Amino acid sequence: MRLSFGPEVEAFRDELGTFLDEHAPAEALAGYDFADSGAETRVDLIPQWARDWQATLFDHGWMIPGYPRELGGRDATPVQTLVYLEEMARRRIPRSLHFPGYAIVAPSLLEFGDDAQQALVAPAIRGDTVWCIGMSEPNAGSDLAGLQTRAELDGDRFVVNGQKVWTSYAMVAEKCFVYVRTNPNVPKHRGISLLIVDMDTPGIDVRPLRHISGAANFAEVFFTDVEVPAANVVGEVNDGWRITQGSLAHERAGLWVEGVCRLESTVQSLVDVAHRQGMDHDSGVRRQLAAFYEQAASLRALGYKGFASFAQGSSAPEHSYLKMATSELGKAAYELGMQLQGPYAPARDSERGEENGRWANMFFMSFANTIAGGSSEIQRNIIAQRVLGLPRA
Amino acid sequence: MDFTLTDEQQMLRDTARTLLAKECPTALVRAHIEDPSVADALWLRLADFAPLAAGPLSDLCLFVEETGYVAAPGPFFATTALFASVLAAAGDDRAQAAQAGEITGTVALAGVDGVWRPNDDPVKCFVPEADRVDWVAVVEPGPTVRVVPPAVLSTRLLNTVDWSRRLFEVEVADVDEASTPIDGAALERAVRCAIVALAAEQVGTARRLFDMALEYAKQRVQFDHPIGSFQAIQHRLADLSLAVERADAAAQYAAMTVDADHDDARRAAHVAKAAAGTAATRAAKDSIQVHGGIGYTWEHDLHLFIRRAYGAEAWLGTTGWHHDQLAALLFDA
Numbered sequence A: 001m002r003l004s005f006g007p008e009v010e011a012f013r014d015e016l017g018t019f020l021d022e023h024a025p026a027e028a029l030a031g032y033d034f035a036d037s038g039a040e041t042r043v044d045l046i047p048q049w050a051r052d053w054q055a056t057l058f059d060h061g062w063m064i065p066g067y068p069r070e071l072g073g074r075d076a077t078p079v080q081t082l083v084y085l086e087e088m089a090r091r092r093i094p095r096s097l098h099f100p101g102y103a104i105v106a107p108s109l110l111e112f113g114d115d116a117q118q119a120l121v122a123p124a125i126r127g128d129t130v131w132c133i134g135m136s137e138p139n140a141g142s143d144l145a146g147l148q149t150r151a152e153l154d155g156d157r158f159v160v161n162g163q164k165v166w167t168s169y170a171m172v173a174e175k176c177f178v179y180v181r182t183n184p185n186v187p188k189h190r191g192i193s194l195l196i197v198d199m200d201t202p203g204i205d206v207r208p209l210r211h212i213s214g215a216a217n218f219a220e221v222f223f224t225d226v227e228v229p230a231a232n233v234v235g236e237v238n239d240g241w242r243i244t245q246g247s248l249a250h251e252r253a254g255l256w257v258e259g260v261c262r263l264e265s266t267v268q269s270l271v272d273v274a275h276r277q278g279m280d281h282d283s284g285v286r287r288q289l290a291a292f293y294e295q296a297a298s299l300r301a302l303g304y305k306g307f308a309s310f311a312q313g314s315s316a317p318e319h320s321y322l323k324m325a326t327s328e329l330g331k332a333a334y335e336l337g338m339q340l341q342g343p344y345a346p347a348r349d350s351e352r353g354e355e356n357g358r359w360a361n362m363f364f365m366s367f368a369n370t371i372a373g374g375s376s377e378i379q380r381n382i383i384a385q386r387v388l389g390l391p392r393a
Numbered sequence B: 001m002d003f004t005l006t007d008e009q010q011m012l013r014d015t016a017r018t019l020l021a022k023e024c025p026t027a028l029v030r031a032h033i034e035d036p037s038v039a040d041a042l043w044l045r046l047a048d049f050a051p052l053a054a055g056p057l058s059d060l061c062l063f064v065e066e067t068g069y070v071a072a073p074g075p076f077f078a079t080t081a082l083f084a085s086v087l088a089a090a091g092d093d094r095a096q097a098a099q100a101g102e103i104t105g106t107v108a109l110a111g112v113d114g115v116w117r118p119n120d121d122p123v124k125c126f127v128p129e130a131d132r133v134d135w136v137a138v139v140e141p142g143p144t145v146r147v148v149p150p151a152v153l154s155t156r157l158l159n160t161v162d163w164s165r166r167l168f169e170v171e172v173a174d175v176d177e178a179s180t181p182i183d184g185a186a187l188e189r190a191v192r193c194a195i196v197a198l199a200a201e202q203v204g205t206a207r208r209l210f211d212m213a214l215e216y217a218k219q220r221v222q223f224d225h226p227i228g229s230f231q232a233i234q235h236r237l238a239d240l241s242l243a244v245e246r247a248d249a250a251a252q253y254a255a256m257t258v259d260a261d262h263d264d265a266r267r268a269a270h271v272a273k274a275a276a277g278t279a280a281t282r283a284a285k286d287s288i289q290v291h292g293g294i295g296y297t298w299e300h301d302l303h304l305f306i307r308r309a310y311g312a313e314a315w316l317g318t319t320g321w322h323h324d325q326l327a328a329l330l331f332d333a
C-alpha cells in the first residue's frame, strides 16, 4: 500500500498539466457542468470549439493515453491513464462532448472489427465521425436482449426494420451502432447482431426527443427497409450480445474517476452555497455535508482499491459499486443544493437563484445517471449475482 | 494511491485470520461475558503481534481488522493502539515493553462527554480494560501523562450492550507517580492512530456480520427458493456490501495517510471512523433482518457482533461527532 504512484507518474501528470495550460480552450475550462448537460441555451449539440479540442487532444496523444500514437494516445500505462482521468476530472475539462464514438465504438471495433472496420476507429476517437448507439427500444430497456428491430439477410445486404429510442446524438451522428435481431428462433441472447449503419441511408427517420431539461439531444430512430451491406456486421452474425457486454464494461471502467471527482467538487460547491445562504452554522446542514464528503472520499479510496486489482488483470466489481453510488449521491447532492435555497429551491432566475439555477438544472439532469448505462437496480442485481454469488430467482 | 498489499501484508492478514479463527471462537467471546479472565490466554497468543504497534499503522490495522471479525476481547487493542502510542509520544520507555508484548496497558483521557482530548474532568471515562491491565496512562491537562497501576484507581464498569469491550470510569486518588509532559500534537496523533485502528476493527466486525448474512441468504430456503434469490434480499445485501467495501477502503486510506504524515490524515481519520461506524451498524441491522427469527435468539452468535458494532460506534467518537469534526474542517478551515 502506497499513497503516491511515484515520481515517473507525477512527471506524467506535470506533462499533461503543461499541455492543458497551453492548449485547453476557454470553453473547455468553463467546466463540464453545463457543457454536457445539454442545457437548453445551447443551440449546437457539438459546437466547433469542442470538435477542435477533441482533434487537438488526439493529435497530441492525449485523447486516450493508453492507445498508441495513431489512435490518439501515447501507449500510457494503466496507472498513467488513471492519473490522466483524475487530472482531467479535477480540472473539470471534458475530452469530448460526444462519448459514443471514442468510449464505446472505438474499443468495440478494436476488439471485434475486421480490417475495414478497424479503419473507422481513429476518426471515431478524433471525433471526425460522430457516432450514436442504437441499443434501447420501446420494449427493450434494461432487458436489452429483448430487442426486436429485425435485420434479414438478402444476398449481400441486410434489410432493417424497427425502432430505436433514447438514441443520444442521433440527429447529428454520421454513423450508428445498431443492435438488431438476426435470428428470432433462438433464445434471445443468441439471435442478436451488431451492424454499422450510415445515418444517411434511405429509410432512416430521426425524430428528436426533448429531454426533461427541455433540450433535444436524444431521438427516436425509425428504420423502414433500410439496406445495410452485409460486410457491415461487426464480429459474427448472431454474436452481438458478447459485444454489448464488452462495450458497457469499457464505458464503466474509466467513469468512476469522473463520477467521484464530480461529486467532490459538488460537495465543495455546496459548502459555498451554504455560506452564501447563511446556512453554514446549521448543524443539520453541516452534518449532511460532512456525510457527503465522507461518502465521496471513501468512494475515491474504493475506486483506487478496485483499480489496484484491475491494473493487475483481475476484474474489479468496484466499478459497479461506483457507478451506482456516484450517480445516486450526485442526485442527492444536487437536491441538497436546491434545498439550501429555501423557498427559492426551484428558482432558475438570475436575480434570486444560486448560480442561475445551476442546482435545479443539475438535479434534473442527474435523473438520467441512475437510469442510463444500467440503472441502479440493474447494478444491484449485478453486484448481488456476479459479485456476491447470490442465486438468480 | 496504490492499495495493493505487499506479500508480507498479505501474509500478515492470512496469519491473523487463521490464528484468530482458532484462538478466538465465539465460545470464548461468550465465556468472557461471565468471566473476563478467559481473555488472558488469548492475550498470550496475541502478544506475539504486539510489535505491530511499533511499525506502520497500516500493518497494525490489518491485524486489528481481524480481531474485529471475531469480536476479540482482552487488552490487545488498548495496549497496542492506545497505550503504546501515547507512551511513545510521551517518551516513556514502557512503550517499548508494550510493543514487545511484555506488559499490557490502557489510556484514560476522555471526560464524561466521551471526547478524547485533555480535559479537567476528575473522572476519566470510556477507559478500556482498566481493571485488568498492568498500567493505566492517565492524561491530564497540560497535557501530562501519569502512568499508574490499576490498584490505585477507583474504577467503575460502565454497563453497555457490548461485553466484548469493557469500558470503565476511573478516578485517580492521591498517587506518588510523577507526571510527564506530552506534546499536544503528538498526543493528538496517537489518538488519531487509535481512531483509525478502531475503524479498521469495525470494518472487520461489519464484514463478519455481512458474511453471516450472505451465507444464510444462500442456504435458507423459503417458498421453494433460497431467500438470497429474492430481489429485496439481493438489493439489501448489494447496498450493504457497498457500505462495507467503502469503509474498508476508507480505513486503509486513512492508515496510509497517517503513516505518510500526509495533510489529509485528519480528514481521512474522521472519514474512516464515520464510514466504518455506519457500515458496521448497518450490517448489524441488515444481518439480523436477513436472518429472521433465528438471529434474535441468544444461542445464535449474531448478537455478539451486533453488540460489538454498537459498542465500537459509540467509542472514540460517534459517527455524528466525526461528521461534526469534518464539517468544521470543511466550513471553518
Ligand SMILES: Cc1cc2nc3c(=O)[nH]c(=O)nc-3n(C[C@H](O)[C@H](O)[C@H](O)COP(=O)(O)OP(=O)(O)OC[C@H]3O[C@@H](n4cnc5c(N)ncnc54)[C@H](O)[C@@H]3O)c2cc1C
Binding pocket: A132, A133, A134, A135, A136, A137, A140, A141, A142, A143, A165, A166, A167, A168, A169, A218, A368, A371, A372, A373, A374, A375, A376, A377, A378, A381
Ligand atoms: C439521457 C439518456 C441517454 C440515453 N442514451 C442512450 C443511447 O444513446 N443509446 C441507447 O441505446 N440508449 C440510451 N438510453 C437508454 C438507456 O440505456 C435506458 O433508459 C436504460 O437502459 C433503461 O431502460 P428503460 O428506460 O427502458 O427503463 P426500464 O428498463 O423499463 O426500467 C424501468 C424501471 O424498472 C427497473 N427495472 C428494470 N428491470 C429490472 C430488474 N430486472 N430488476 C429490478 N428493477 C428493474 C429499472 O431499474 C427502472 O427503475 C439513454 C437514456 C437516457 C436517460
